[in-house]
Amino acid sequence: MWDWNYAFEVLPDIASALWVTISATLVGFVLALVVGLIWTLLIRSNNKIISNVADGIVKFIRNTPLLVQLYFIFYVFPQFGLSLEPFTAGVIGLGLHYSTYLSEVYRSGIESVGPGQWEVATALNFDTRKTWTRIILPQAIPPVLPVIGNYFITMFKETPLLSAITLVEILQTAQNIGASTFRYTEPLTIVGVLFLLLSYPASVALRQLEIRVTERY
């Protein structure tokens, strides 16, 4: 049933595709971190129109499947003249989708900072930008870092969805190998093990971070 020779034969190919998976995760997550913060700030805007529109978009993205969004970006956008590489489309899809979750995480972090911090910022004459960067965010982010880390791991494990828009990441590579040799067991098992090898240590590290954060606050 299990052929070690075959497994070692296909391992290098699959492992090299891991690079695509990891870079899609990293770039997508950085995008999600930045765009998520922008959503949060827009939703908090005093301008009711801006706030409602941003809130509507975020709810829409959060409540529709990532796979549908990926298809849309990859297959429908070109009809409006926007053709994207699979990697670019995938990273935008992931980043946008997860930005809506992160926006919610930022919001809860920000709301955990008491009104007194805003008032003292006014009393010391901070402008809006410096109130955010120097006072509010440095207090709002550390407590929610574990949650942010969780989304990072979840996103990593969702990257195989990108094979649906023809990105040759690790799952797609394993499938291609399987299709050419009619042996799927080894390639797919290797994919599972590689994900496990990366996400398990990450969640252990996250657990440590969580303990440190709760100790500090």
Place this chain on the structure above:
Amino acid sequence: MSEPIVRYNNVTKYFDDLQVLDGIDFEIQPGEKVALIGPSGSGKTTFARLLMTLEEITDGTIEVEGDYLWHEQDDNGDLKPASTDHLRKVRSNIGMVFQHFHLFPHMTVLENVMEAPVTVQGRDKKEAKKSAEDMLDKVGLLDKADTYPAQLSGGQKQRVAIARALVMDPKVLIFDEPTSALDPELVGEVLDVIKDIADQGDTSILLITHEMDFAKEVADRIAFFDGGKIIEDGPPSEILYNPQAPRLKEFLERFMNTQSSPE
């Protein structure tokens, strides 16, 4: 008499339908120390928060050194709501110490005091550190410079908060019940610091307090608030020992009776 540093002109404040301040006229002279007393809910905090721009004014004007705080004059000399820049410029003359300190928990004591001089005033880091240390020395907490607020007692926190406000060199410093969140045994150390500032500084002080003895000690003038109005305003000896308004007499009597054990 010189130009007042702060002037309230017919200031009114509503929270929705609730009128909290009722057409108040009031002046603070440069260097003057004014205490505000009065029953809870009479509008003292709101009165002070308008000056710190933490609440929006409903009607009337406030002037700081002759500049409108909440308004700007357009080309015709008509008043229009102040721009953010104007508000920030005038507000830079005012500082405030809060009942609950509101130190920055993510910064050390020294960083708490240095932060605004560097970030807001754009002062040189080294120089700001020096004046922050001088300020901490002044409130007796230089040895705590590298600790975090969570490790301080309430009294120490409030002394840091005072240093943080003072380092900005405000012309008017507001204290809103600076000791009422403190354990009784920690009140003295904070009052001593405020007394020092009052004695040596040319900073004007607006002190909201329930500590009558302290008000008498530091204030040049006491104003009595009741129902959103200043009912009586004068030197401490007059207000405390020769009150005229029945409401003030009542307030003082009730105060003497309920005041807890001697300190």
